[in-house]
Amino acid sequence: MIYLKLFLTFFKIGLFTFGGGYAMLPLIQEETLSNGWMTNTELMNFVAVSESTPGPFAINMATFVGTQTGGILGAVCSTLGVVMPSFIIILIVAKIYEQFKKNKAVKGVMTGLRPAAVGLIASAALSLAITNFFPSGINLDVFKNVGFYISVVVCIVMTVLALKKVHPVKLIVASAVIGIAAGYALNLPLN
Amino acid sequence: MNKDSKIYKIGLLFWTFFKIGAFTFGGGYAMIPLISREVSEKKKWITEDDILDVVAIAESTPGPIAINSATFVGYKVAGFWGAFFSTFGVVLPAFAIITVIAYLLKNFNDYRVVKYAFFGIRAGVLALIIKGLYSMYKQVPKNAVSYIVMGSAFCLVAFLNLPVIYVLIGCAVFGLVTSMIISRRAAK
Numbered sequence: 001m002i003y004l005k006l007f008l009t010f011f012k013i014g015l016f017t018f019g020g021g022y023a024m025l026p027l028i029q030e031e032t033l034s035n036g037w038m039t040n041t042e043l044m045n046f047v048a049v050s051e052s053t054p055g056p057f058a059i060n061m062a063t064f065v066g067t068q069t070g071g072i073l074g075a076v077c078s079t080l081g082v083v084m085p086s087f088i089i090i091l092i093v094a095k096i097y098e099q100f101k102k103n104k105a106v107k108g109v110m111t112g113l114r115p116a117a118v119g120l121i122a123s124a125a126l127s128l129a130i131t132n133f134f135p136s137g138i139n140l141d142v143f144k145n146v147g148f149y150i151s152v153v154v155c156i157v158m159t160v161l162a163l164k165k166v167h168p169v170k171l172i173v174a175s176a177v178i179g180i181a182a183g184y185a186l187n188l189p190l191n
Numbered sequence: 192m193n194k195d196s197k198i199y200k201i202g203l204l205f206w207t208f209f210k211i212g213a214f215t216f217g218g219g220y221a222m223i224p225l226i227s228r229e230v231s232e233k234k235k236w237i238t239e240d241d242i243l244d245v246v247a248i249a250e251s252t253p254g255p256i257a258i259n260s261a262t263f264v265g266y267k268v269a270g271f272w273g274a275f276f277s278t279f280g281v282v283l284p285a286f287a288i289i290t291v292i293a294y295l296l297k298n299f300n301d302y303r304v305v306k307y308a309f310f311g312i313r314a315g316v317l318a319l320i321i322k323g324l325y326s327m328y329k330q331v332p333k334n335a336v337s338y339i340v341m342g343s344a345f346c347l348v349a350f351l352n353l354p355v356i357y358v359l360i361g362c363a364v365f366g367l368v369t370s371m372i373i374s375r376r377a378a379k
Contacts, residue, residue: 014253014258015253016355016356016359018251018253019250022324024255025320026355044312044316044317045296045312047316047320048313049289049292049296050289051319053216053292054212054213054215054216055213055215055257055282055288055289056212056255056257056285058255059255060285063285063293064289067290067293072290075289075290082255083254083258083282086259087258087262087274087275089252089254090248090252090274091262093248093252094267100251101248104370105367107370108366108368108369109251109366109367110366111332111336111337111366111370112340112364112369113359114330114332114337115337115341115344116341116362116363117327118327118328118331118344119340119342119343119346119348120348120358121320121324122345123344123348124320125324127349132314151310151313152314154315155317158317159317159318159321168216168319169216171315171319175311175312175316176308176309176312177308177311178311179307179311179314180311182310188307190306
């Protein structure tokens with residue numbers, strides 16, 4: 001039953017994501033790949049969509065995967081799933097948050113979870129990068145493909161601009177324009 | 192209508208978080224200044240100190256920052272239904288927009304121009320993820336425990352393909368145990 005599966009999967013993702021930004025990426029990647037809901041390429045496309053539309057990454061992601069696999073009802077189930085754990089836990093914590101804030105165990109757990117998130121996102125990023133730069137597996141043929149060089153250059157330039165705090169939406173628009181221009185100019189193969 | 196009545200507050204919470212959800216790009220942390228302005232400065236529902244608590248709690252409980260903050264603020268202002276409608280409000284815009292986009296993507300995905308655009312965009316997105324990774328790295332305390340956890344989490348998932356959740360649980364336990372050992376030593 002796809003609706004229940006969507007709900008439970010996103011419940012699990014909501015329950016095990018700590019912190020903001022891309023903290024959810026490793027779990028989303030693992031679940032969507034193993035369930036065959038999305039490929040790495042689709043995931044990257046959609047991260048871009050998510051960055052250029054308003055709203056939290058988690059909700060965008062849940063709604064998108066839900067819609068793709070189970071239509072509107074699927075989207076409702078996955079979004080409800082990703083929201084539910086936070087909602088319940090915060091209701092509990094809101095009542096006892098003075099104790100919660102000072103709790104040594106919570107602080108201790110966070111000293112492990114914060115750096116873990118960095119390592120896990122790095123791993124997700126590596127896997128996305130491999131898919132992006134070596135679409136047909138890691139082999140030397142890639143160096144004959146002009147698309148590879150364009151991709152590498154775009155990635156390096158955009159990383160520099162991102163670190164200089166250029167707005168993500170501008171970077172995505174610029175990357176799209178370069179992609180279209182290079183694609184038509186060099187008649188890149190479509191895949 | 193009486194401005195102090197609970198129903199009025201709940202309605203306003205929904206509308207406030209709906210606006211926050213509709214106008215913040217990039218999620219969680221980008222919402223905090225908006226929440227602070229709307230809920231604390233303008234409406235004086237909660238204090239600036241509460242906002243700091245919101246961030247601290249949102250970071251150390253599971254779930255997206257946006258949802259955690261909406262639920263927490265809503266609960267503080269108007270109890271359970273406050274929490275419910277704040278969360279509903281912050282989710283709704285993204286839900287509506289993405290449902291439409293998912294439909295569009297399905298229908299325009301095969302156009303050549305769209306394929307080329309996404310070819311460029313994927314390289315740009317990697318850059319955004321690298322940037323996000325770098326900002327998270329900067330916030331992590333620089334000590335032996337952090338480096339060990341970062342390195343092992345990366346290797347365990349990237350090379351050994353261990354499930355992410357097991358690695359998270361392992362890192363949480365490791366963090367808990369080492370911080371207990373360190374504080375016990377400090378006490379001696």
